[in-house]
Amino acid sequence: MNKQIKGPLVHIVKRGNMPWYGAWGIRALAIVLALVACALVTTVTTGENPIQVYAAMIDGAFGTARKTWITFQNMSVLLCISLAVTPAFRMRFWNIGAEGQTLAGCLATAACMILLADKVPGWFMICTMILASIAAGAVWGLIPAIFKAKWNTNETLFTLMMNYVATQLVAYFVILWEVPKGAGKIGIINQSSELGWLPQLFGSKYLLSIVVVAIVTVLMYLYLNYTKHGYEIAVVGESERTARYVGIKVEKVIIRTMALSGAVCGLAGLLLVGGINHTVTTSIVGGRGFTAVMVSWLAKFDPIIMIFTSLLLVFLERGASEISTDFGLNQSFSDIITGIILFFIIGCEFFINYKISFRKAAGKED
Amino acid sequence: MFDLVSFIPRAVMQGIPLLLGCTGETLTEKSGNLNLGLPGVMYVGGISGVIGSFLYEQSLTSPEAINGFLAVSIPLACCLLGSLLMGLLYCFLTVTLRANQNVTGLAMTTFGVGFGNFFGGSLIKLTDSEVPSIALSATSAYFSRSLPFADSLGWFGQIFLCYGFLAYVAIVIAFICAYVLKRTRVGLQLRAVGENPNTADAAGINVNRYKYVATCVGCMIAGLGGLYYVMDYACGVWSNDAFGDRGWLALALVIFTIWKPNVAVFASILFGGLYILYLFIPTGMNLAVKELYKMLPYVVTIIVLVISSMRNKRENQPPASLGLAYFREER
Numbered sequence: 001m002n003k004q005i006k007g008p009l010v011h012i013v014k015r016g017n018m019p020w021y022g023a024w025g026i027r028a029l030a031i032v033l034a035l036v037a038c039a040l041v042t043t044v045t046t047g048e049n050p051i052q053v054y055a056a057m058i059d060g061a062f063g064t065a066r067k068t069w070i071t072f073q074n075m076s077v078l079l080c081i082s083l084a085v086t087p088a089f090r091m092r093f094w095n096i097g098a099e100g101q102t103l104a105g106c107l108a109t110a111a112c113m114i115l116l117a118d119k120v121p122g123w124f125m126i127c128t129m130i131l132a133s134i135a136a137g138a139v140w141g142l143i144p145a146i147f148k149a150k151w152n153t154n155e156t157l158f159t160l161m162m163n164y165v166a167t168q169l170v171a172y173f174v175i176l177w178e179v180p181k182g183a184g185k186i187g188i189i190n191q192s193s194e195l196g197w198l199p200q201l202f203g204s205k206y207l208l209s210i211v212v213v214a215i216v217t218v219l220m221y222l223y224l225n226y227t228k229h230g231y232e233i234a235v236v237g238e239s240e241r242t243a244r245y246v247g248i249k250v251e252k253v254i255i256r257t258m259a260l261s262g263a264v265c266g267l268a269g270l271l272l273v274g275g276i277n278h279t280v281t282t283s284i285v286g287g288r289g290f291t292a293v294m295v296s297w298l299a300k301f302d303p304i305i306m307i308f309t310s311l312l313l314v315f316l317e318r319g320a321s322e323i324s325t326d327f328g329l330n331q332s333f334s335d336i337i338t339g340i341i342l343f344f345i346i347g348c349e350f351f352i353n354y355k356i357s358f359r360k361a362a363g364k365e366d
Numbered sequence: 367m368f369d370l371v372s373f374i375p376r377a378v379m380q381g382i383p384l385l386l387g388c389t390g391e392t393l394t395e396k397s398g399n400l401n402l403g404l405p406g407v408m409y410v411g412g413i414s415g416v417i418g419s420f421l422y423e424q425s426l427t428s429p430e431a432i433n434g435f436l437a438v439s440i441p442l443a444c445c446l447l448g449s450l451l452m453g454l455l456y457c458f459l460t461v462t463l464r465a466n467q468n469v470t471g472l473a474m475t476t477f478g479v480g481f482g483n484f485f486g487g488s489l490i491k492l493t494d495s496e497v498p499s500i501a502l503s504a505t506s507a508y509f510s511r512s513l514p515f516a517d518s519l520g521w522f523g524q525i526f527l528c529y530g531f532l533a534y535v536a537i538v539i540a541f542i543c544a545y546v547l548k549r550t551r552v553g554l555q556l557r558a559v560g561e562n563p564n565t566a567d568a569a570g571i572n573v574n575r576y577k578y579v580a581t582c583v584g585c586m587i588a589g590l591g592g593l594y595y596v597m598d599y600a601c602g603v604w605s606n607d608a609f610g611d612r613g614w615l616a617l618a619l620v621i622f623t624i625w626k627p628n629v630a631v632f633a634s635i636l637f638g639g640l641y642i643l644y645l646f647i648p649t650g651m652n653l654a655v656k657e658l659y660k661m662l663p664y665v666v667t668i669i670v671l672v673i674s675s676m677r678n679k680r681e682n683q684p685p686a687s688l689g690l691a692y693f694r695e696e697r
Contacts, residue, residue, distance in 0.1 A: 012693075012695075013695070014693070014695065045488075094468055094689070096402070096468065096472070147672055147675070151672070151675045151676045151678070152675060153671055153672055153675040154621075154671065154675070154684055154688075156400065156402075156468065156689065157617070157618075157621050157667075157671055158668060158671055158672075160402075160614065160617065160618075161618055161664045161667050161668045161671070162664075162668070163614075164611060164614065164661070164664040165661055165664050165665060165668070168657050168658065168660050168661035168664070169658075169661070171657035171660070172654050172655075172657040172658050173654075174657075175654035175657060176654045287476070290472050290475070290476070291476070293468065293469060293472055294469055294472060294473060297466060297468075297469045329484070329488055330483060330484045330486075330487030330488045330606075331483075331487075332479070332480040332481075332482075332483035332484040332487065332606070333480070333484050334480070335476050335477065335479060335480020335481075335483070335484070336477060336480045336481055336484055338476055338477075338480070339473055339474070339476050339477025339478075339480060339481075340477070342469075342473035342476070342477075343455065343459065343470075343473060343477070346459055346463075346465045346466070346469060346470055346473060347458075347459055347463050347465065349463070349465055349466075350462075350463035350464060350465065353464075354464070
């Protein structure tokens with residue numbers, strides 16, 4: 001018979017496009033597999049029944065009304081930061097500096113609350129807080145953007161470094177404003193007068209940030225999908241050369257988008273300091289700037305899907321911290337579980353984008 | 367008065383973990399993989415070594431029965447294995463499954479730091495042992511043992527000879543890496559993979575193999591940085607989050623050294639110095655200013671990044687395909 005040269009055992013082909021139910025089916029399967037893997041890890045380390053562990057997780061996130069509110073509040077902050085990084089990601093500008101941009105917003109808010117206390121009326125202070133936090137975030141986003149636009153400086157590394165500059169800046173001001181002197185922390189700002197605290201909506205201290213972020217989500221969705229700016233961002237992301245060819249000023253788009261990205265981060269900082277914590281520390285953002293990158297990416301940069309991915313990640317974090325207290329484990333257990341689930345979801349994207357055909361199957365086609 | 371003789375050894379000891387992390391990451395980035403999981407890898411490297419030596423010390427009947435060779439080689443092997451597994455995971459996701467490198471890296475950092483803090487915090491409980499904290503002083507003594515005649519040589523000994531063996535290993539590794547990258551065929555091919563995988567593939571270089579090997583070896587070197595920190599710098603005491611943001615600083619150092627491990631030997635000591643400069647600057651009671659000094663390494667890195675992009679010299683640029691997954695059939 002004819003001697004046939006054997007092809008490689010597996011052959012990987014890029015898929016054209018998969019129907020949405022197929023893609024989400026694969027992702028759901030990946031999450032199920034990830035939960036099984038996490039259950040195994042939990043059982044091995046704790047010796048507990050995995051079903052009980054998951055029950056404890058659900059209890060930790062949604063067990064009582066208060067826990068549910070906190071879950072949604074955390075989710076709103078994470079979602080806000082995720083929304084902020086999304087426009088930048090859509091144009092393939094890898095902004096991993098959301099942590100620093102949010103911190104800048106936090107710092108500006110706290111600065112207004114501390115420096116303007118007893119000098120101006122409350123409503124005026126809140127207005128300055130809003131403006132200052134958004135401006136601070138925008139500036140922190142603008143710096144890397146300008147260098148990227150002008151000299152093509154690597155934005156991933158630049159924004160990463162800006163995080164630590166922001167952290168140290170906060171550390172500086174924390175010591176400058178510490179109460180009492182030598183405590184090394186600021187404590188609750190304006191505790192008695194509640195000056196500069198964002199107002200409560202309908203008597204619930206959790207609702208404000210949720211409502212604000214809901215509005216931001218809708219606006220961001222409209223901005224990205226139905227405006228000229230959103231279209232320009234998409235074109236720059238697809239191909240910078242095409243964008244230049246059709247007459248889009250790429251530099252302008254980069255700078256404008258990063259200013260927006262930073263501004264929304266600044267808003268998240270405002271919510272954190274003015275609405276939720278009423279204080280500022282170096283760890284107030286708590287790695288959300290990095291988690292937001294994953295939230296945004298998992299949702300394929302779609303603001304509506306981000307609602308679910310941010311809920312998933314906050315659920316994991318709150319649930320896993322419940323497990324750790326229930327079973328006397330270290331708090332960091334939640335990071336391990338989050339990590340494992342992320343690995344599965346990251347890995348499953350491959351099966352959505354590519355098709356594997358084995359040699360046998362390929363032979364039949366001929 | 368600025369005490370240089372006590373400043374330099376401390377700067378070096380701060381610099382060694384950064385140097386190892388930086389050398390490892392440089393190797394990784396030269397293959398076109400931007401491993402943002404470096405902080406996680408260093409945590410895992412550190413804690414793996416701790417777990418290994420903790421179990422070994424616990425298995426001994428008496429502290430005197432410790433065997434010097436085993437006390438060093440067990441943590442070393444565990445550390446290398448732990449960080450190798452992290453490297454394989456990263457490669458599997460980004461090279462084989464072509465996942466986004468930034469997201470994978472950040473997930474690895476979350477996982478790795480969590481892994482380190484979890485086992486660091488729960489190791490005693492999980493093994494049901496009766497010690498109050500993880501203090502591996504016996505093992506640490508082997509790691510930080512310096513040359514016996516270092517003390518008798520005055521300032522010379524204090525500056526050059528007072529470190530544990532891993533510090534010298536780190537410097538040797540950095541020089542070897544620099545040599546391999548710059549002067550050997552393997553290094554040339556590795557750089558080709560990082561610059562333009564399409565061309566490298568066309569020239570018959572196995573792109574995936576280079577990416578795998580470079581990233582895994584890089585992760586193992588970086589993991590040693592975590593081990594050095596715990597065993598030598600921290601005297602065998604693991605405390606959660608003590609390693610801090612050194613992983614990110616190592617990433618900064620890669621840019622600062624414009625992807626050259628031989629430069630990293632000196633730059634890491636400079637960074638280590640900047641990192642602890644605030645302890646030596648006489649600021650009096652003004653603690654706040656010290657926080658600003660801690661900003662220096664990052665600011666310096668940004669300046670280098672900006673200047674190198676402004677001058678736009680070809681040999682000082684990041685590898686051209688850094689951060690991009692390679693798929694042969696893509697245009």
